[in-house]
Amino acid sequence: MKVADFHAHIFPDKLADKAAGSIGNFYGVKIERTASVDVLVAEETKAGVSRCVVSNSAVTPKQVHNINNFISGAITAHPNFIGFGSIFPGMDGFEEELDRMLELGLRGVKIHPDFQKLAIDDPSAIETYRAIARRGMPVLFHMGDFRYDFSSPERLTNLLRKVPDLQVIAAHFGAWGAWEQSLSHPQPENVLYDTSSSLGMTDHDMIMRLFDKLGTERFLFGSDFPMWSPKEELERFLALGFDDATNETILYGNFMKLFGLSDADGT
Numbered sequence: 001m002k003v004a005d006f007h008a009h010i011f012p013d014k015l016a017d018k019a020a021g022s023i024g025n026f027y028g029v030k031i032e033r034t035a036s037v038d039v040l041v042a043e044e045t046k047a048g049v050s051r052c053v054v055s056n057s058a059v060t061p062k063q064v065h066n067i068n069n070f071i072s073g074a075i076t077a078h079p080n081f082i083g084f085g086s087i088f089p090g091m092d093g094f095e096e097e098l099d100r101m102l103e104l105g106l107r108g109v110k111i112h113p114d115f116q117k118l119a120i121d122d123p124s125a126i127e128t129y130r131a132i133a134r135r136g137m138p139v140l141f142h143m144g145d146f147r148y149d150f151s152s153p154e155r156l157t158n159l160l161r162k163v164p165d166l167q168v169i170a171a172h173f174g175a176w177g178a179w180e181q182s183l184s185h186p187q188p189e190n191v192l193y194d195t196s197s198s199l200g201m202t203d204h205d206m207i208m209r210l211f212d213k214l215g216t217e218r219f220l221f222g223s224d225f226p227m228w229s230p231k232e233e234l235e236r237f238l239a240l241g242f243d244d245a246t247n248e249t250i251l252y253g254n255f256m257k258l259f260g261l262s263d264a265d266g267t
Helices: 013-027 037-047 061-077 093-104 123-134 153-162 180-183 203-212 230-240 244-259
Strands: 004-011 049-056 081-086 107-111 137-140 168-170 190-194
Touching: 004 230, 004 244, 013 037, 037 230, 049 061, 061 081, 061 093, 061 107, 093 123, 137 230, 137 244, 153 168, 153 180, 180 203, 230 244
Parallel strands: 004 049, 049 081, 081 107, 107 137, 137 168, 168 190
Antiparallel strands: none
């Protein structure tokens, strides 16, 4: 069985412990692993994951340049990684930085509205998302939080009315901690979803209702490393009891289709 992990975070070694701690504190979770490249490689190998999207999110515009350099270095050293860069929507020079991200080999963009404290549909962000769409780069959004409204499904709907050609992956079944909002605000077909930080955090009935409502052909498996162990997240997913064809679609096929990849020719 082939597995691709669409949602993993890495940081430079000198920041990896602090970053994992900060993420855990934000969500009230004790993270048991450091967020370094080496630990991710070991964890993904243990889980049998062969391809992985890596990212982290800039909290301020000043962090963007260094984050993108780091992610680019990681994907150069690890060809099975696909890198998503970071941008702070509305920052000065976003057009130039998006071009530089492509030159660095980054394939998409990761945005965490709650960390940035900037709503997905904030007027200052719209031109940045239009620029991302023009470049054909998918955006992985952190989605949802019962404590905040920066990343609600309703705000994503508002954004897509203004930037309808933006390819989006809505993390955490589209609304972490508020999954019923995904059921009441289904997104258009250019929005995919990932399974990260959800399988062990809400009940089985809600998970299956989300798959049924949104469609398994629109889902990507994600571990949200270092929050969770890729091996344990994969076990949670397999325990849902889908047939082999559906497992293959969610765990690998949808990932390969999104990026236009083929194992046959090694690309």
